[in-house]
Amino acid sequence: MSMKRLVVKQYRENVNRAREMLDGLSMPSEGWLRTVRKALDMSGAQLGRRLGVTRAAISKREKDELSGSITIKSMQQMAESMGCKFVYAIVPETEIEEVVLKRARLKAMQQVRNAGVHMALESQLIAEGKLLAEVERLAKEMIDKPSSDLWNDDE
Structure with a gap:
């Protein structure tokens, strides 16, 4: 595991731990x-x-x-x-890995749709089941080999 992946893993563990501690807490x-x-x-x-x-x-x-x-x-x-301490936190609604997976699926769906438009123009339509499988494959690839554009909204 690369040093960057190890650091990201540690950040995710910290965020997930905070989410668990604050789960159900509301103002x-x-x-x-x-x-x-x-x-x-x-x-x-x-x-x-x-x-x-x-x-x-x-x-x-x-x-x-x-x-x-x-x-x-x-x-x-x-x-x-008041003899208290102020605690500030930003925590995801679900585990941080789910947030990343949701984003990867969205990006993958956008890529598949863009490719589908080009394929439709060439009369090469893909079945719905294969499209969904391709979305999952691309999402997994984005998570396994992260790039800096996962959070870019340009696609």
């Missing part, structure tokens, strides 16, 4: 900031004093979390002020 309806603050039985004014801001600023940040406009820095500061 509470009030957001993490308000939920943790309330779990601590801490008022917005108390948290504001700890951060050196007003209660209104705390309320705004809690609303910003819900709308997705809060900054990572604000999340970190507020978490630390």
Whole structure:
């Protein structure tokens, strides 16, 4: 196994491990900031004093979390002020290998369709079953011998 493939494998293991740990985790309806603050039985004014801001600023940040406009820095500061740590993660819905396989199949289907158009112009149509087999073959090849264009949208 090449060094690059080994490194990619390690990255995939890390992502899959994070996905497993966070599977089923979702943001509470009030957001993490308000939920943790309330779990601590801490008022917005108390948290504001700890951060050196007003209660209104705390309320705004809690609303910003819900709308997705809060900054990572604000999340970190507020978490630390509540004696917590802020954790940031991007995890796939399925195992990362499935994400790659899905993309490889899409790219393979595009290649097969492009070839099929040319073959149809030459009256050399291929049966549906053979097309699907060719898609799977090409997808497997893309995964076994990765190239940098897997994520390019030009084809």
